[in-house]
Amino acid sequence: MNVILTVLLLAIGMNVQTWAVSVVPTKPIVCGQCDPNKCSMTLDKECLAGLSLDVCGCCQVCAQRERELCDHPDVSSAKKYGSCGENLECRIRSGTKTHQEASCECTDQIELCGSDGKTYRNYCHLMESAKLAKAEQKSIIKVSKRKPCDSPPEITVPPVNVVNQTGSNVFLSCEVAGVPLPVVEWIYQATNGKTIVYPTDDDRISTLVRGGPNAHVLTSWLQIQALQSTDQGVYTCIATNALGKSEKTAYVKVESRHDL
Numbered sequence: 079m080n081v082i083l084t085v086l087l088l089a090i091g092m093n094v095q096t097w098a099v100s101v102v103p104t105k106p107i108v109c110g111q112c113d114p115n116k117c118s119m120t121l122d123k124e125c126l127a128g129l130s131l132d133v134c135g136c137c138q139v140c141a142q143r144e145r146e147l148c149d150h151p152d153v154s155s156a157k158k159y160g161s162c163g164e165n166l167e168c169r170i171r172s173g174t175k176t177h178q179e180a181s182c183e184c185t186d187q188i189e190l191c192g193s194d195g196k197t198y199r200n201y202c203h204l205m206e207s208a209k210l211a212k213a214e215q216k217s218i219i220k221v222s223k224r225k226p227c228d229s230p231p232e233i234t235v236p237p238v239n240v241v242n243q244t245g246s247n248v249f250l251s252c253e254v255a256g257v258p259l260p261v262v263e264w265i266y267q268a269t270n271g272k273t274i275v276y277p278t279d280d281d282r283i284s285t286l287v288r289g290g291p292n293a294h295v296l297t298s299w300l301q302i303q304a305l306q307s308t309d310q311g312v313y314t315c316i317a318t319n320a321l322g323k324s325e326k327t328a329y330v331k332v333e334s335r336h337d338l
């Protein structure tokens with residue numbers, strides 16, 4: 079009698095084990111018959127991307143989140159990861175030919191402004207934060223508009239001081255971020271108090287603007303060609319948009335050739 083009971087318990091024990099999502103990479107997963115009563119309880123609020131069924135299609139488990147690996151029919155893998163959660167789709171990542179991977183990507187990739195005033199890279203990112211806020215009993219986060227939140231200019235990479243000799247070419251750069259995209263001006267202040275605002279029609283000192291490296295970021299350069307001693311002074315990068323203004327300065331020191 080005792081022996082039979084032990085064998086039975088062992089059998090149940092083994093069964094329970096097969097239901098636990100296997101994380102052993104090489105061991106193939108053996109799915110027994112599904113008994114929902116044997117599933118451990120997983121609540122939707124515990125899972126940032128919602129619930130999905132485990133790799134055996136039996137118990138509810140946390141779904142894979144954005145950028146987590148997932149099981150794609152065209153990617154052969156000994157390891158099973160599970161399904162993607164809400165608003166996510168399992169897509170093949172560009173990998174090597176021999177080693178491909180698939181990960182969960184958000185089906186709605188538009189940048190959003192949340193009711194908390196923060197910009198989210200996509201809908202899934204916002205929904206994860208919303209779920210977290212709810213779990214922590216903070217104020218709820220909703221989509222306030224389908225574009226990034228407005229933000230005042232911020233100088234993310236300020237210009238740096240330059241020392242160079244007369245006749246050389248000098249670049250000052252200023253990377254700014256903001257929504258709407260700021261307008262950048264440069265102000266030159268000479269030691270004698272004279273000021274000049276660039277851009278001007280001066281063809282020796284010019285400005286150049288380019289968007290990037292990221293969205294809502296632009297880089298402005300002030301180029302001084304054939305540096306003269308009268309170019310010495312303080313140069314200020316000023317970024318302005320509807321929400322405000324930000325500025326950073328750099329010093330240009332000019333050395334005469336015969337000083338060296």
Ligand SMILES: *[C@@H]1O[C@H](CO)[C@@H](O)[C@H](O)[C@H]1NC(C)=O
Pocket residue numbers: 240241242243245246247248249
């Ligand atoms: C100084 O001038 C030289 C020659 O024009 C240029 O190659 C170099 O990048 C300049 N250095 C700086 C720090 O601007």
